[in-house]
Amino acid sequence: MTPRIKIVIASFVFLIIAIGCSTLLGDDLPESSHPEVPAVQEATTEPVFEEPPSCPVITDQILALAVSGGEDVEENLRDSEITLVTYNISGDELIDPYYENVSSDLQDQQNNVEIHQQVWDYFRALVPANEREGIREYSIITDGQGGTLAAVAQTQSDLNLWALQVDIADTGNYYELTYTLLHELGHLITLGPDQVPPSLAVFNNPDDDDIYFEEASACPDYFPGEGCANPHSYINDFYNQFWADIHEEWNEINLEEDSDSYYEKLDEFYYKYEDQFVTSYAATSPEEDIAEAFAFFIFSPEPAGDAIAKQKVLFFHQYPELVELRASLLGNMCNSFPE
Numbered sequence: 091m092t093p094r095i096k097i098v099i100a101s102f103v104f105l106i107i108a109i110g111c112s113t114l115l116g117d118d119l120p121e122s123s124h125p126e127v128p129a130v131q132e133a134t135t136e137p138v139f140e141e142p143p144s145c146p147v148i149t150d151q152i153l154a155l156a157v158s159g160g161e162d163v164e165e166n167l168r169d170s171e172i173t174l175v176t177y178n179i180s181g182d183e184l185i186d187p188y189y190e191n192v193s194s195d196l197q198d199q200q201n202n203v204e205i206h207q208q209v210w211d212y213f214r215a216l217v218p219a220n221e222r223e224g225i226r227e228y229s230i231i232t233d234g235q236g237g238t239l240a241a242v243a244q245t246q247s248d249l250n251l252w253a254l255q256v257d258i259a260d261t262g263n264y265y266e267l268t269y270t271l272l273h274e275l276g277h278l279i280t281l282g283p284d285q286v287p288p289s290l291a292v293f294n295n296p297d298d299d300d301i302y303f304e305e306a307s308a309c310p311d312y313f314p315g316e317g318c319a320n321p322h323s324y325i326n327d328f329y330n331q332f333w334a335d336i337h338e339e340w341n342e343i344n345l346e347e348d349s350d351s352y353y354e355k356l357d358e359f360y361y362k363y364e365d366q367f368v369t370s371y372a373a374t375s376p377e378e379d380i381a382e383a384f385a386f387f388i389f390s391p392e393p394a395g396d397a398i399a400k401q402k403v404l405f406f407h408q409y410p411e412l413v414e415l416r417a418s419l420l421g422n423m424c425n426s427f428p429e
């Protein structure tokens with residue numbers, strides 16, 4: 091499972107099934123500095139009839155870090171991303187850990203079950219159970235400090251189920267961790283099988299450009315990579331509203347094979363349309379854009395104004411089920427965020 095971003099592939103679109111999310115910027119807190127996480131409280135989904143819960147001191151800091159690119163600390167990246175251990179998820183529980191063979195310098199992180207469990211417990215304290223039913227695997231990964239903080243991907247055994255991956259080296263800052271976990275939830279909500287019925291042909295032939303092209307060409311709506319989006323799915327509406335007129339320009343950049351020029355061109359694209367994106371990372375793709383906008387929807391007050399970036403946040407307010415979910419997530423977060 092390869093994180094989608096960070097990789098440039100010489101096909102007409104990304105043929106990748108995982109969606110990574112960068113850290114806002116790696117932090118270099120030692121593990122011992124992990125904040126105390128209060129006892130897990132069960133996530134709730136009570137109907138909302140009033141203003142959602144708020145804890146602006148926390149959400150303001152989360153958004154400030156998201157906009158600025160994170161804490162200004164040194165990255166210390168490895169050459170590649172390594173999986174340390176994968177758990178199956180049964181209900182709320184982590185079971186059957188599978189330990190990869192890793193070099194001795196990674197064994198402390200591989201064996202740090204306390205942190206593995208703490209991050210999982212925090213995720214399930216944040217996210218109501220019905221919103222994480224599709225997640226059946228949880229992997230502890232690392233690419234060092236910085237780089238990827240977390241990612242989601244279809245599991246290798248079932249295209250309808252998803253895996254959550256978290257880089258243990260980047261879990262010390264709960265502002266960044268919270269933002270990224272809810273960005274990943276944004277992927278699950280916008281790319282899950284009820285929104286985007288996954289293509290079995292693409293899933294079974296992840297490296298076959300011809301099959302991908304066939305499937306994408308046969309799709310009358312937006313094709314995010316996992317399959318053909320339902321006509322009234324969030325991502326199809328989002329694409330039609332915000333991406334239809336810039337997609338061709340973006341796709342040219344996406345075809346760039348050389349990694350340096352890819353990032354250079356993507357940067358130019360972002361600055362050209364800066365008022366359209368909530369963060370620079372959002373310009374990576376429609377899929378990252380909607381996940382970033384979803385995270386801002388959760389943490390920001392309902393915005394006013396005409397800028398397209400604000401309209402992208404307002405976009406989610408038109409769906410009552412998402413407004414209700416936002417209130418649950420905020421309430422859970424305000425209760426569970428570590429002191």
Ligand SMILES: [Zn+2]
Pocket residue numbers: 109110111112273274277378381
């Ligand atoms: Zn992402």
